[in-house]
Amino acid sequence: MTSALPDRSARGRALLGLAxxxxxxxxxxxxxxxxxxxxxxxxxxxxxxxxPKGTLQLEAGWTFTxxxxxxxxxxxxxxxxxxxRVGVSRRIELRFGWDGYATSEIESPAGRVDHDGVGxxxxxxxxxxxxxxxxxPQIALLAGTTxxxxxxxxxxDEADPELRxxxxxxxxxxxxxxxxxxxxxxxxxxxxxxxxxxxxxxxGIGLGDRTGMFLELFGDxxxxxxxxxxxxxxxxxxxxxLRDTVQLDLAAGRRLGGAAPDWFLGVGxxxxxxx
Numbered sequence: 001m002t003s004a005l006p007d008r009s010a011r012g013r014a015l016l017g018l019a020x021x022x023x024x025x026x027x028x029x030x031x032x033x034x035x036x037x038x039x040x041x042x043x044x045x046x047x048x049x050x051x052p053k054g055t056l057q058l059e060a061g062w063t064f065t066x067x068x069x070x071x072x073x074x075x076x077x078x079x080x081x082x083x084x085r086v087g088v089s090r091r092i093e094l095r096f097g098w099d100g101y102a103t104s105e106i107e108s109p110a111g112r113v114d115h116d117g118v119g120x121x122x123x124x125x126x127x128x129x130x131x132x133x134x135x136x137p138q139i140a141l142l143a144g145t146t147x148x149x150x151x152x153x154x155x156x157d158e159a160d161p162e163l164r165x166x167x168x169x170x171x172x173x174x175x176x177x178x179x180x181x182x183x184x185x186x187x188x189x190x191x192x193x194x195x196x197x198x199x200x201x202x203x204g205i206g207l208g209d210r211t212g213m214f215l216e217l218f219g220d221x222x223x224x225x226x227x228x229x230x231x232x233x234x235x236x237x238x239x240x241x242l243r244d245t246v247q248l249d250l251a252a253g254r255r256l257g258g259a260a261p262d263w264f265l266g267v268g269x270x271x272x273x274x275x
Contacts, residue, residue, distance in 0.1 A: 061268025097122035117151025231258035
C-alpha cells in the first residue's frame with residue numbers, strides 16, 4: 001500500500017481540477033445520446049455495455065479509504081482515478097486508465113509514515129460477446145493489464161493482467177442485475193505477487209428518469225492457499241444524470257470480512273462526447 005495525506009494546497013488543486021472538469025462537461029454543446037449513458041463506476045461491477053462506436057467516455061473520481069488494525073490505522077486518498085473508454089466498433093471499446101495522485105498516512109505505535117505520488121496506468125479492452133436476448137444475459141469480456149509507470153512509493157512495480165467476464169440482466173423496467181467473475185494478478189512492492197479469483201454482484205434500482213442506486217457485494221480469494229486471506233465487502237451508491245451525457249455518482253462501502261479496507265467513500269463524474 002502507499003501512504004500521506006496531501007497538504008491542503010495539493011488536495012485543493014486536485015478537487016479544483018475535478019470541479020473544473022465538471023464545468024467543462026456541462027459547457028459542451030448539447031447532443032442527444034444515441035444510447036443511454038452506462039458507466040463502469042462507481043461500483044466494482046463492470047457493465048456488460050460497450051460505449052457506442054465513435055464516442056469517448058471519460059469517468060473520473062476521488063476515493064477515500066480507511067483501514068484500522070488494532071492500534072494502527074491507514075487513511076488513503078486517490079484522485080482523479082480516470083478511465084477513458086473509446087468506442088472503436090459496435091462491439092469493442094478500448095480502455096485507458098490512470099490511478100491518479102495517491103496519498104496516504106499510516107499511524108502506529110512506532111510513529112507516523114506518510115507517502116504520496118503519481119499512480120500506475122492501465123490498458124485494456126472490452127468486447128461485447130452477446131447482447132441480451134429474452135431471459136438470456138448480455139455478456140462482455142474484459143481483458144487488460146496495469147502499467148507500472150507510477151512513482152516509486154505508489155507503483156506496484158509489476159504489470160498485473162486481469163481477465164473478467166461481465167454479465168447483465170434487466171429484471172424489470174426499474175431493476176437490473178449485473179455480475180462479474182474473473183482472475184487477476186496483484187503485486188505489492190517488496191512482497192511479490194499473487195493470483196486471485198474474484199466476483200461481484202450488483203442490483204441496480206431505477207429511482208426515476210435521472211436517478212438510480214445500487215447495492216453490491218464483491219470479494220476475492222487467492223488461488224494459492226499460501227497467499228494470504230481473501231476479502232468480502234459491501235457497498236451502495238447513487239447516480240444522477242445532470243444531462244443525458246453527464247452523470248454524478250456517490251458511493252460508500254465497508255468490509256464484511258477478510259483483508260480489505262474497513263470502509264471507503266467515493267464521488268465521481270462521468271461524461272460522454274457523442275460523435
